[in-house]
Amino acid sequence: TPNKEQQSNPISRFRNYLKINTAHPTPNYTAAVNYLIAFAATIPTLKTQTLYLTTPDKPLLLITYPGSNPTLPAILFNSHLDSVPAEPSKWLHNPFSAHHSTDGKIYARGAQDDKCIGMQYLEAIKSLKKSNLNYTPLRTVHISYVPDEEIGGFNGMAKFVESKEFKELNIGFVLDEGQASVNDEFRVFYADRSPWHLVIKAEGEPGHGSRMFDNSAMENMMKSVEVVMKFRENQFDLVKAGVAMNSEVVSANPVFFKAGIETPSGFVMNMQPSEVMAGFDVRLPPTVDPDLMRRRIVEEWAPAWRNMTYEITEKGPLRDYMGRPLMTATNDSNPWWSVFKQAIEESGGKLSRPEILPSTTDARFMRQLGIPTLGFSPMKNTPILLHDHNEFLKDSVYLEGIQIYEHIIRALSSFDGASFT
Ligand SMILES: CSCC[C@H](NC=O)C(=O)O
Ligand SMILES: [Zn+2]
Numbered sequence: 001t002p003n004k005e006q007q008s009n010p011i012s013r014f015r016n017y018l019k020i021n022t023a024h025p026t027p028n029y030t031a032a033v034n035y036l037i038a039f040a041a042t043i044p045t046l047k048t049q050t051l052y053l054t055t056p057d058k059p060l061l062l063i064t065y066p067g068s069n070p071t072l073p074a075i076l077f078n079s080h081l082d083s084v085p086a087e088p089s090k091w092l093h094n095p096f097s098a099h100h101s102t103d104g105k106i107y108a109r110g111a112q113d114d115k116c117i118g119m120q121y122l123e124a125i126k127s128l129k130k131s132n133l134n135y136t137p138l139r140t141v142h143i144s145y146v147p148d149e150e151i152g153g154f155n156g157m158a159k160f161v162e163s164k165e166f167k168e169l170n171i172g173f174v175l176d177e178g179q180a181s182v183n184d185e186f187r188v189f190y191a192d193r194s195p196w197h198l199v200i201k202a203e204g205e206p207g208h209g210s211r212m213f214d215n216s217a218m219e220n221m222m223k224s225v226e227v228v229m230k231f232r233e234n235q236f237d238l239v240k241a242g243v244a245m246n247s248e249v250v251s252a253n254p255v256f257f258k259a260g261i262e263t264p265s266g267f268v269m270n271m272q273p274s275e276v277m278a279g280f281d282v283r284l285p286p287t288v289d290p291d292l293m294r295r296r297i298v299e300e301w302a303p304a305w306r307n308m309t310y311e312i313t314e315k316g317p318l319r320d321y322m323g324r325p326l327m328t329a330t331n332d333s334n335p336w337w338s339v340f341k342q343a344i345e346e347s348g349g350k351l352s353r354p355e356i357l358p359s360t361t362d363a364r365f366m367r368q369l370g371i372p373t374l375g376f377s378p379m380k381n382t383p384i385l386l387h388d389h390n391e392f393l394k395d396s397v398y399l400e401g402i403q404i405y406e407h408i409i410r411a412l413s414s415f416d417g418a419s420f421t
């Protein structure tokens with residue numbers, strides 16, 4: 001009969017975390033936080049604290065591994081509690097059963113994004129304490145579990161970084177989630193692209209469906225759509241030609257069109273509507289000047305002379321408190337970078353060239369405060385399945401990740417920073 005240790009091992013603990021459904025729109029944050037608190041309680045010296053920065057159904061869990069010199073800036077390891085929804089009928093296995101296949105794959109929503117890292121942080125500390133009894137961190141290590149990253153983080157990390165509790169942590173460096181790598185090198189991210197939700201609206205002359213006339217709302221909108229799609233093609237051509245990576249160009253993807261006069265029996269066919277709307281998901285790399293982009297939108301995408309209006313909703317900051325683009329240095333000017341990189345190398349791993357993340361994470365809120373923040377999830381030789389059907393992570397990749405974090409946590413938390421605090 002299996003003993004207790006065999007029943008509860010890193011893989012079973014990961015699978016149990018994955019079985020807690022924290023998918024939007026109804027994430028069970030309370031269950032996830034209770035589970036993490038119970039696991040943290042099995043690791044000596046860890047302290048836990050639950051913060052409620054908005055409503056009681058959106059807890060934020062903070063776990064602390066105290067360092068011997070609390071005056072030094074601390075290290076923060078962040079992960080989000082939530083995940084995007086899943087369509088179970090389109091999966092091979094139920095996305096909330098954490099099915100473990102005979103070839104080692106663990107299928108679950110959140111397996112890659114990002115419940116793996118949330119559990120790996122704790123497993124790494126557990127393992128570090130077991131294998132290295134004398135190890136005490138110099139710097140304090142904090143682990144945060146935040147709600148709502150997938151819907152923008154406005155009631156999660158955005159509130160946390162503004163809190164008195166966060167300021168008191170005196171964070172010097174942050175690791176947050178990254179993305180899987182399809183080859184043998186780990187990926188690391190020094191910036192995100194900023195999302196803009198752009199809605200453009202065209203107005204024009206209504207009229208009988210049989211009439212040809214200038215300036216209908218539809219015609220005005222179609223002209224804009226052509227302009228946006230041409231811009232998109234030019235940006236995408238840079239990627240296809242190998243001149244830039246996907247995350248280094250501006251993406252502008254149409255996500256909705258709203259037009260026509262709809263009745264219970266369908267769209268009215270013989271009326272040309274007086275109003276049309278289209279929505280675009282626009283992503284700006286930190287290297288792009290947002291004012292130039294705004295001018296392009298006013299002058300070319302939604303020009304008033306074509307009877308168009310627009311609304312841009314910026315989903316987060318573009319610049320830090322000093323007005324600088326939200327980028328973390330990945331060279332010797334950033335001592336944390338050097339310590340991080342060396343830890344990866346000492347663990348036997350290799351890093352590929354630092355990248356900009358194509359999407360957005362909570363890292364932007366910490367970079368806004370000027371805190372160096374890198375995106376990193378130790379998943380190599382793994383297909384990129386975040387937000388996809390059949391998201392999975394191999395057990396061996398998960399376990400290797402725990403060892404990588406042991407190296408990272410030890411290196412960062414023992415970094416004395418000599419001339420640097
Ligand atoms: C509007 S902010 C949304 C944040 C989201 N993050 C993960 O996918 C993203 O779309 O990048
Ligand atoms: Zn994520």
Ligand SMILES: [Zn+2]
Pocket residue numbers: 084113150386387
């Ligand atoms: Zn995500």
